[in-house]
Amino acid sequence: MTDTQKTRVAVLVGSLRADSVNRKLAELLRDEAATDVVLDIVEGLDRLPFYNEDIDGENAPAAAVAVRERVALADRVLAVTPEYNGTLPAVLNNAIDWLSRPYGAGAISGKPFAVIGTTPTPYGGKWAHEDAARSAGIAGAKVVADATVSHPAGEGDVLVDRDARAKLHDAIAKLVAFAPETTAA
Numbered sequence: 001m002t003d004t005q006k007t008r009v010a011v012l013v014g015s016l017r018a019d020s021v022n023r024k025l026a027e028l029l030r031d032e033a034a035t036d037v038v039l040d041i042v043e044g045l046d047r048l049p050f051y052n053e054d055i056d057g058e059n060a061p062a063a064a065v066a067v068r069e070r071v072a073l074a075d076r077v078l079a080v081t082p083e084y085n086g087t088l089p090a091v092l093n094n095a096i097d098w099l100s101r102p103y104g105a106g107a108i109s110g111k112p113f114a115v116i117g118t119t120p121t122p123y124g125g126k127w128a129h130e131d132a133a134r135s136a137g138i139a140g141a142k143v144v145a146d147a148t149v150s151h152p153a154g155e156g157d158v159l160v161d162r163d164a165r166a167k168l169h170d171a172i173a174k175l176v177a178f179a180p181e182t183t184a185a
């Protein structure tokens with residue numbers, strides 16, 4: 001199977017930390033992806049300016065154009081993120097904001113979307129994941145509700161334990177299998 005025949009999943013990582021568990025998780029999931037799936041970790045979220053309509057449009061910043069192009073190429077979008085103060089990290093929400101415009105035609109519009117991640121707390125970042133799903137949905141993505149996984153670190157180290165990682169692979173499989181409802185013409 002060639003890469004063009006595979007389902008392409010753009011991955012947005014919500015942590016910029018060099019030693020980020022969620023980035024390492026995204027890289028592991030990419031390396032272990034099914035043979036018919038490509039996980040493409042979208043780089044450059046840290047170079048996106050804060051979203052500002054005054055700088056968007058025909059002369060949008062190069063960093064935004066690059067991120068939009070990478071996501072536009074994908075069939076699906078997956079966020080892998082920790083939680084900051086009970087919600088999604090600003091870097092991820094900012095990326096979703098850039099991907100939501102032009103209104104109705106943003107790169108995330110119409111793409112099946114799922115969100116997963118891990119944090120050290122017993123809730124595993126569930127508020128971040130709920131909020132990321134809501135933000136992406138309002139941005140025009142088709143949220144795959146049963147593909148959200150909030151993994152508490154106390155329930156197994158997803159970086160070393162393949163069994164602990166299994167539900168994250170399942171979430172990606174659901175995202176890939178998701179067929180948006182079509183309406184009859």
Ligand SMILES: Cc1cc2nc3c(=O)[nH]c(=O)nc-3n(C[C@H](O)[C@H](O)[C@H](O)COP(=O)(O)O)c2cc1C
Nearest residue numbers: 015017020021022023082083084085086119121125
């Ligand atoms: C500013 C800040 C706020 C945080 N708030 C939360 C929180 O609300 N809930 C939570 O589960 N963890 C919270 N954490 C802990 C992160 O989930 C934890 O540091 C996690 O490992 C970060 O993910 P990373 O390793 O991918 O960078 C917070 C961490 C930071 C730096």
